[in-house]
Amino acid sequence: xxxxxxxxxxxxxxxxxxxxxxxxxxxxxxxxxxxxxxxxxxxxxxxxxxxxxxxxxxxxxxxxxxxxxxxxxxxxxxxxxxxxxxxxxxxxxxxxxxxxxxxxxxxxxxxxxxxxxxxxxxxxxxxxxxxxxxxxxxxxxxxxxxxxxxxxxxxxxxxxxxxxxxxxxxxxxxxxxxxxxxxxxx
Ligand SMILES: [Ca+2]
Ligand SMILES: [Ca+2]
Numbered sequence: 814x815x816x817x818x819x820x821x822x823x824x825x826x827x828x829x830x831x832x833x834x835x836x837x838x839x840x841x842x843x844x845x846x847x848x849x850x851x852x853x854x855x856x857x858x859x860x861x862x863x864x865x866x867x868x869x870x871x872x873x874x875x876x877x878x879x880x881x882x883x884x885x886x887x888x889x890x891x892x893x894x895x896x897x898x899x900x901x902x903x904x905x906x907x908x909x910x911x912x913x914x915x916x917x918x919x920x921x922x923x924x925x926x927x928x929x930x931x932x933x934x935x936x937x938x939x940x941x942x943x944x945x946x947x948x949x950x951x952x953x954x955x956x957x958x959x960x961x962x963x964x965x966x967x968x969x970x971x972x973x974x975x976x977x978x979x980x981x982x983x984x985x986x987x988x989x990x991x992x993x994x995x996x997x998x999x
Contacts, residue, residue: 828934829931829933832930832941834907835903839904840890841891842950846891848887848952849884849888852871862951869908869921870906872921873887875902886898905945906946907927907943909941909943910940912925
């Protein structure tokens, strides 16, 4: 494990693995009225999301649709009514960098992988990187491990690299994450 977020994990060859980074924190982090407005404008067709990762972050219930259910969930989180999501959904969601979103009106409609599956793992793998988004944080104002809200950026997505491997249980690897560097996300 390197300080810049590089990670390496040793596995037995010829086995099947599902490598998924998981990161959880306070659900409300990064969610405020600005995000609700962004979602509302998208749903009304006034200002559509300009990045697939924004669609991914806005789908609060992972049903591949952006609709009023997501808006209500975000509002309840903002009001402090909802602090935990059903089905053990984490505050952050990830997508392998190797995944290319389709260039469609709804780039998440066909599903977005949250892990990389090796079936089986037969050789060493490098550059197995993921991008994380904070669920509901549509203007990417949240950064992990820090309560600071960075200056809003509406046109770009914040990319994180993986940090320390904290636990290995079964075939799921739980990996903490950190920003590449603060200067790169502000
Ligand atoms: Ca936000
Ligand atoms: Ca949804």
